[in-house]
Amino acid sequence: MATEFHNLQELRHSASLANKVFLQRDYSDGTTCRFQTKFPSELESRIERPLFEDTVKRLNTYYAEAEKMGGQSYLEGCLACATAYLIFLCMETRYEKVLKKIGRYIQEQNEKIYAPRGLLITDPIERGMRVIEISIYEDRGSSGSCSGSSSTSGSSAR
Amino acid sequence: MLQLGVAEPMRECEYSQISTRSSTPMETPYKKRTPKKRKWQAFPGRNKFYCNGRIMMARQTGVFYLTLVLILITSGLFFTFDCPFLSVQLTPAIPVIGGVLFVFVLGTLFRTSFSDPGVLPRATPDEAADLERQIDVANGSSSGYRPPPRTKEVVINGQTVKLKYCFTCKIFRPPRASHCSLCDNCVERFDHHCPWVGNCVGKRNYRFFYMFILSLSFLTIFIFAFVITHVILRSHRQGFLNALKDTPASVLEVVVCFFSVWSIVGLSGFHTYLISSNQTTNEDIKGSWSSKRGKDNYNPYSHGNIFTNCCAALCGPLPPSLIDRRGFVQSDTPQPTPPTNGITMYGSTQSQSHMCVQDQCIQSTKFVLQAAATPLMQSEPVILTDEASLPGRTSLGGPCSGALPLGGQPTPPTSTPNLSCDNGMLPTRNDHSEAHHHFLTPEEAPSPPGMLPCGSPLGHSHTIQGFYNPASQDSLHEDSVRGLVKLSSV
Numbered sequence: 006m007a008t009e010f011h012n013l014q015e016l017r018h019s020a021s022l023a024n025k026v027f028l029q030r031d032y033s034d035g036t037t038c039r040f041q042t043k044f045p046s047e048l049e050s051r052i053e054r055p056l057f058e059d060t061v062k063r064l065n066t067y068y069a070e071a072e073k074m075g076g077q078s079y080l081e082g083c084l085a086c087a088t089a090y091l092i093f094l095c096m097e098t099r100y101e102k103v104l105k106k107i108g109r110y111i112q113e114q115n116e117k118i119y120a121p122r123g124l125l126i127t128d129p130i131e132r133g134m135r136v137i138e139i140s141i142y143e144d145r146g147s148s149g150s151c152s153g154s155s156s157t158s159g160s161s162a163r
Numbered sequence: 164m165l166q167l168g169v170a171e172p173m174r175e176c177e178y179s180q181i182s183t184r185s186s187t188p189m190e191t192p193y194k195k196r197t198p199k200k201r202k203w204q205a206f207p208g209r210n211k212f213y214c215n216g217r218i219m220m221a222r223q224t225g226v227f228y229l230t231l232v233l234i235l236i237t238s239g240l241f242f243t244f245d246c247p248f249l250s251v252q253l254t255p256a257i258p259v260i261g262g263v264l265f266v267f268v269l270g271t272l273f274r275t276s277f278s279d280p281g282v283l284p285r286a287t288p289d290e291a292a293d294l295e296r297q298i299d300v301a302n303g304s305s306s307g308y309r310p311p312p313r314t315k316e317v318v319i320n321g322q323t324v325k326l327k328y329c330f331t332c333k334i335f336r337p338p339r340a341s342h343c344s345l346c347d348n349c350v351e352r353f354d355h356h357c358p359w360v361g362n363c364v365g366k367r368n369y370r371f372f373y374m375f376i377l378s379l380s381f382l383t384i385f386i387f388a389f390v391i392t393h394v395i396l397r398s399h400r401q402g403f404l405n406a407l408k409d410t411p412a413s414v415l416e417v418v419v420c421f422f423s424v425w426s427i428v429g430l431s432g433f434h435t436y437l438i439s440s441n442q443t444t445n446e447d448i449k450g451s452w453s454s455k456r457g458k459d460n461y462n463p464y465s466h467g468n469i470f471t472n473c474c475a476a477l478c479g480p481l482p483p484s485l486i487d488r489r490g491f492v493q494s495d496t497p498q499p500t501p502p503t504n505g506i507t508m509y510g511s512t513q514s515q516s517h518m519c520v521q522d523q524c525i526q527s528t529k530f531v532l533q534a535a536a537t538p539l540m541q542s543e544p545v546i547l548t549d550e551a552s553l554p555g556r557t558s559l560g561g562p563c564s565g566a567l568p569l570g571g572q573p574t575p576p577t578s579t580p581n582l583s584c585d586n587g588m589l590p591t592r593n594d595h596s597e598a599h600h601h602f603l604t605p606e607e608a609p610s611p612p613g614m615l616p617c618g619s620p621l622g623h624s625h626t627i628q629g630f631y632n633p634a635s636q637d638s639l640h641e642d643s644v645r646g647l648v649k650l651s652s653v
Binding site for chain 2: 025027029030032033034035036071072073074078079081082083085086089090098099100101104130132133134135136138
């Protein structure tokens with residue numbers, strides 16, 4: 006199955022969207038951005054648990070890094086205030102830099118791990134940082150693709 | 164236009180439809196012809212956008228212009244009439260410092276007013292459906308006719324915080340977020356809606372707001388002090404009355420500054436307290452973290468000491484805007500959920516002013532047909548809305564209709580939060596307010612231009628509720644009424 010999807014474009018065109026899983030935010034640490042690492046039951050048959058948890062934990066550390074309040078962020082804030090925030094016309098904020106890093110990481114994870122398994126992670130920034138959306142695709146060509154329908158019925162029966 | 168029965172206008176529209184609109188599908192006749200839209204043009208909230216999406220403000224901007232005019236006139240008079248005298252008599256540093264303060268005040272004002280306060284984009288249809296499924300499973304499907312209030316509890320730093328479900332945005336609000344009924348958006352770390360700056364004050368622009376009121380306090384005190392100095396110096400030479408005759412502008416400046424000082428300095432002090440204790444105006448008004456509620460009640464978001472709290476609020480990392488105003492609307496990206504009852508998306512309401520009469524006919528006919536085709540058992544919020552509409556209406560009538568007149572005068576610190584309807588609510592009424600939010604949006608969304616004037620204050624929307632007889636509990640009936648009303652207004 007890994008050899009069937011060469012890139013993400015191919016995945017989108019040749020496969021049909023069966024289901025979407027949403028990982029909600031974890032607010033137990035306050036308002037900082039963290040996502041729940043609970044492994045959704047729909048993905049049990051699609052991906053190994055350690056791989057998935059590793060991705061989510063890594064994303065959480067990136068977000069924590071973006072929102073960390075340390076010397077560098079204070080310096081950036083004071084410098085920005087002193088220049089009446091005009092400095093952001095020239096350089097981007099630390100948060101934006103980390104978000105770009107996250108975008109690249111998600112792209113890389115999709116290409117290496119998720120697309121070969123018929124899954125696709127959507128960058129949370131496109132969903133307002135509310136959820137990590139994981140799309141589950143079924144190959145149009147495959148005949149025994151019942152896992153999509155069974156996962157939807159499984160979730161409703163839960 | 165036509166007060167006759169429905170049949171005549173419909174027949175007319177059908178005839179025009181066959182002649183000119185036969186090729187375009189009825190779904191989105193307008194959308195297919197336009198080039199790619201930017202996301203701000205399809206934004207579901209009640210905001211105004213300028214400069215192709217770069218500037219974002221609330222819908223009512225009248226008071227903002229008043230603020231701007233007051234600052235410009237007072238400062239202008241100061242620089243024109245008082246500074247020449249003072250720079251000669253005392254020191255030229257006075258106009259320089261005044262100038263710096265003035266520029267800083269304007270800069271922070273514009274930054275507060277024009278930036279995104281931290282609006283949370285609405286849930287996509289898939290997300291909303293997933294959440295609804297989870298809620299149904301958690302509550303047990305159809306537990307009685309009235310659905311239970313949708314809340315989630317989470318423990319933050321040892322304190323139990325309730326997350327409420329927003330019926331308009333179809334999300335569980337993050338902690339400290341609140342739905343602004345004036346702008347019809349959920350805003351992160353919502354402080355209050357300030358008509359003086361013409362925008363909500365939330366996570367992304369709170370520091371600019373604070374710096375605005377702080378610098379404005381300094382500017383007001385500065386102008387006040389030096390205008391009085393000017394008048395006193397002149398009176399030593401000429402006598403008091405002659406001095407006033409020579410500088411009549413000073414009188415106006417003193418009056419404006421005198422009244423501003425009390426309110427602005429008071430507000431700055433209040434917000435300094437809020438920042439040092441890491442609370443929002445919303446939380447302070449409700450007394451969420453006050454020790455009066457219980458011995459173990461404390462603020463879980465506070466970092467412990469005043470210095471860290473101040474640094475976090477003012478110099479912490481600034482998160483980027485989540486709504487991507489200037490991006491292009493992708494045809495395959497899921498659009499935010501429109502309000503239920505089968506009303507067309509908000510995007511079409513933006514363009515309604517451009518829509519010709521024929522398009523309105525088509526839309527209205529569509530409402531009637533959709534209402535006829537819609538199954539009777541609509542989603543739960545509609546039932547909640549109808550049941551709660553009457554009490555919700557009266558309970559919100561007070562703070563909301565009082566909001567704009569209140570904002571017309573310089574207010575003491577504690578009353579500014581009342582300008583946001585959400586803030587004024589007691590905790591027990593929150594469910595009603597949420598239902599009211601939902602009730603409000605579908606009412607306003609599909610109205611043709613003639614029905615709801617755009618600049619109407621919130622008070623008007625309350626009267627329109629009476630127009631749609633709340634006794635009609637059936638959503639189906641509501642939809643067809645709406646459609647017929649639209650048709651008759653064409």
